[in-house]
Amino acid sequence: MALTETLVVTGGVALVAAGAVYAKTRLFPISEEDEPREDVAEYIAMMVSVLYALVLGLCLVSVWGTSxxxxxxxxxxxxxxxxxYLLADAYPxxxxxxxxxxxxxYAHHVVDVEWPVxxxxxxxxxxxxDLLARLRQASAIPDSAKPPEQIAGQEALAQIGYVDDARRSREAAAQTSLSPVLWAGLIIGGVLTLAFMFLFGITRNTTHVVMVMGLAGFIAFTVLLIHQLDAPFxxxxxxxPTPFTRYFGT
Incomplete structure (x- = not known):
């Protein structure tokens, strides 16, 4: 999702929330005879907001770590x-x-084939x-090689081991996504947090609309941010793939 689309979605959610506030004030106007807000209800609303902030923080930390x-x-x-590749200069x-x-x-395969996948x-x-196995085979040094060439072969094998480990980490990151439980918490918590904004009326309608628009837009933006960070690639x-293209010009 591009930046423009993110801003459009965020603004759209804010406008929908503003329309809901306007409809609520028209259908259920606040009068002086309305009962005052109860302390228990305020406490529950505060706890929902705090818990939702914790869920947001947990989701952001999780997806940021994966990325x-x-x-x-x-x-x-x-x-x-x-x-x-550079160690090949020391080979026979x-x-x-x-x-x-x-x-x-191997580098071309990563950029051209694996990256879109x-x-x-x-x-x-x-x-x-298979290409990594071919690379490992190509790094083999014959027994008749000179000592410096043998050392280069050992170093090449060590570097290929690092490639192997990093590839495993890359594959794991590509298949990692945010838990469905956390996604459910994001959606349900956001809905509850906004719903409590409608339960407590504010005499100044303009202030109420601005507050709800700001909160709805910020929640939508944060959820979209988490969605984008949840895609490590x-x-x-x-x-x-800039590191590969910089080194190999793929």
């Missing part, structure tokens, strides 16, 4: 793959290009792991 983990995994994977002449081709093929939250399949706040 941050996805970005770190992408950076670590691309960096380790780039180091593997007959093995250098093979290792470079395997590293480049992750954005759609679909399983990545085994093709990426989404277009707005998600991780992007």
């Amino acid at each position: 941050s983990s996805a970005s770190d995994a992408v950076q670590a994977e691309a960096s380790a793959l780039h180091q593997t 002449a007959g093995h250098r290009q093979q290792l470079r081709d395997a590293a480049s093929a 992750m954005e759609a939250r679909e399983p990545l399949g085994h093709s990426g792991w 989404g277009a707005m706040f998600g991780a992007n």
Whole structure:
């Protein structure tokens, strides 16, 4: 969802809330004979607001952690793959290009094939792991290699191990989403919080409308923000393949 669409949805929710307040004041106008607000009702409304704030905070922390983990995994994977590519310079002449081709093929596969799949939250399949296995095979050093070449081969294997770990983290982040229980809490809590704004009338209708519009718009914006952050590889706040494209020019 683009920024413009987010603002339109937020403004639309605020306008709907304002219309509801206007309809409520027309159908059920406040008079001087209305009973004063009860302390128990005020306490319940306050507790609902506090609990909803806790749910919002928990959801934001959860999705932010997943998004941050996805970005770190992408950076670590691309960096380790780039180091593997550079280590090919220390390989025997007959093995250098093979290792470079395997590293480049893996990077192109991540950007061109896997990234759209992750954005759609679909399983990545085994093709990426097959290319990683090919990269590991290409990093093998013959027994006749010189000691510096043997050291480079060991370092390449270590870097490929980092690629493996980061790939697992990236796949896990791509399949992670906010719990349905928390989504239910977000929706139900938001509805209850707004509903309590209608139970306690305010003599000044303009003030009441502005308060409800502000609260409804802010709740809608926060829920949309959580929705965007819940997509670790989404277009707005998600991780992007820039680390791979920067190193490999894919």
